[in-house]
Amino acid sequence: MKNQIKRKIMSAMNFPALIRIFMVLSMTAPSMAAEPYVAWPSKEQLRDIEQAAYACSRINSTKACKRVRQLADPLMDHSRLPERCKDVLWMLMDEAKVANNNDFRRKDTITNTARRIPRFCAEPVTKNEKLKSRQA
Secondary structure, eight states, X not given: OHHHHHHHHHHHHOOOHHHHHHHHHHHHHHHHTTSOOOOXXXXXXXXXXXXXXXXXXXXXXXXXXXXXXXHHGGGGGOXXXXXXXXXXXXXXXXXXXXXXXXXXXXXXXXXXXXXXXXXXXXXXXXXXXXXXXXXX
16 A cells, blocks of 8 residues: 555656656746736826926916826836936926916926937837837
8 A cells, every 4th residue: 555655656757858848947936927017108198297387377377387297197106218318307397386486497497308208218219119110
């Protein structure tokens, strides 16, 4: 009886190499699939932030400046955006506050920061996409 149990245990331990590999891969697959794909912000979404910043610099109202912060804040936790983009958004959120004096320096600061959004936050274009657009 003991010999039969030993044989069963030993035969169970002698998995072929492919089965061992499959078991290892099946154990790591859930951890790889844990990170969901996060889409890049659309051009329209980035443009909305830019337009809201222009409105904040012109109008200098609580509503306009609050909109900038509301639109930009969710992108601060975006996993795919580069740090340069997040720095620009952070500066914009810091500058987009109602001021007592809406002078040209304040307007220029907000406007110049908003102009950086398309440059630093737009989805990078790969070489294949560049070739396709040139051929069309």
